[in-house]
Amino acid sequence: MNDKRKIEDEIDFKDLLRDPIRLYGWFYLIVFVIILLGGIYYVKHLDVITINSMPQVIIPVDSTKNIEVELKKGGVKPAMDLDLVKNPTPEFIAKGKELFVSTCSSCHGQDGKGNGPAGGALNPKPRNFHSKDGWVNGRSLFEMYKSINDGIKGTGMSAYEYLPPSDRIAIIQYIRTFTDFPKITDEEILMELDFTYNLSAGTATPNQIPVKMALDNIVDESKEILKKSSSIAEFIENDQSPEASLLKSVTSNLKRFMNVYIVALSKQDFDNFTQKLIYDPISLGLKSSAIRLSKTQLRSIYTYLGKVYQRKIS
Numbered sequence: 001m002n003d004k005r006k007i008e009d010e011i012d013f014k015d016l017l018r019d020p021i022r023l024y025g026w027f028y029l030i031v032f033v034i035i036l037l038g039g040i041y042y043v044k045h046l047d048v049i050t051i052n053s054m055p056q057v058i059i060p061v062d063s064t065k066n067i068e069v070e071l072k073k074g075g076v077k078p079a080m081d082l083d084l085v086k087n088p089t090p091e092f093i094a095k096g097k098e099l100f101v102s103t104c105s106s107c108h109g110q111d112g113k114g115n116g117p118a119g120g121a122l123n124p125k126p127r128n129f130h131s132k133d134g135w136v137n138g139r140s141l142f143e144m145y146k147s148i149n150d151g152i153k154g155t156g157m158s159a160y161e162y163l164p165p166s167d168r169i170a171i172i173q174y175i176r177t178f179t180d181f182p183k184i185t186d187e188e189i190l191m192e193l194d195f196t197y198n199l200s201a202g203t204a205t206p207n208q209i210p211v212k213m214a215l216d217n218i219v220d221e222s223k224e225i226l227k228k229s230s231s232i233a234e235f236i237e238n239d240q241s242p243e244a245s246l247l248k249s250v251t252s253n254l255k256r257f258m259n260v261y262i263v264a265l266s267k268q269d270f271d272n273f274t275q276k277l278i279y280d281p282i283s284l285g286l287k288s289s290a291i292r293l294s295k296t297q298l299r300s301i302y303t304y305l306g307k308v309y310q311r312k313i314s
């Protein structure tokens with residue numbers, strides 16, 4: 001009647017339930033076990049696997065080196081060393097000559113006689129620095145500085161604002177070698193030149209200390225503190241006074257406590273002192289019983305430590 005064969009005819013489901021291996025065969029089971037073992041291995045060795053799969057990088061040699069800095073005292077670096085204004089060095093004057101030749105001689109002439117090639121057509125003529133007559137601003141250092149700073153209106157002499165103060169002074173010092181010029185006084189430098197043009201106002205630079213030196217300082221400092229705290233601890237150890245005995249009765253490590261005292265507690269007022277003691281006595285080298293000290297007892301310990309510390313330090 002019904003030709004169609006049902007799947008049930010082919011497969012005995014009841015039999016499969018009893019023996020599921022028949023459906024997949026042993027092969028499937030083996031693959032499953034391999035995957036499972038692989039998974040366990042992977043999870044167990046996750047650290048190693050991830051480390052090994054990280055790309056290797058070459059660390060540049062320089063980055064492992066400490067960049068050492070020089071020891072430098074900070075402060076205000078003068079834009080212009082005022083000493084050079086009064087007592088120019090030969091190098092400073094030589095620098096002035098160089099600048100004069102490159103910037104000023106086209107008008108004022110190589111030797112400052114006002115006969116430079118570019119000056120011929122000018123009216124008024126460029127100043128002859130060898131002559132004392134006819135100066136508009138004047139021949140003093142301050143007045144020449146002003147001429148360079150502002151120029152002379154309506155003439156070929158323009159303002160040389162771009163020249164840094166020390167270059168201007170160097171040029172003036174060179175010009176002054178041509179002939180006699182008014183003597184430079186301290187008053188002129190300070191009250192006129194520096195007051196008006198603020199030459200000595202410079203940029204502030206912070207102190208700078210090499211890393212190694214800073215570390216050495218810390219080590220030295222802590223050695224020094226260790227030495228002090230040991231000596232104070234020793235003193236207290238031998239002291240039979242009631243205050244010393246009270247202190248010793250609550251300390252578990254006297255040296256350590258004195259160390260903390262020197263570094264942190266000696267500068268505290270009484271309230272801060274007690275607060276710090278009570279907050280964490282154990283790590284300060286005290287016994288936990290220290291928190292049960294009365295205010296009077298704390299006060300006498302505080303005064304006692306202050307006295308011993310003062311005596312030992314000075």
Ligand code: HEC
Pocket residue numbers: 100103104105106107108118119122124125126127134135136137138139143144147148152155156157158160171172
């Ligand atoms: C373009 C030409 C020119 C150049 C370049 C020049 N000067 Fe002058 N300078 C003049 C002239 C012109 C005068 C005369 C102005 C006057 O008599 O009023 C003068 C005058 C002066 C004076 C005298 C100011 C006074 O009190 O009478 C000084 C100082 C001076 N120059 C310095 C310099 C210096 C320093 C430089 C270079 C940085 C320089 N000059 C470059 C043309 C020039």
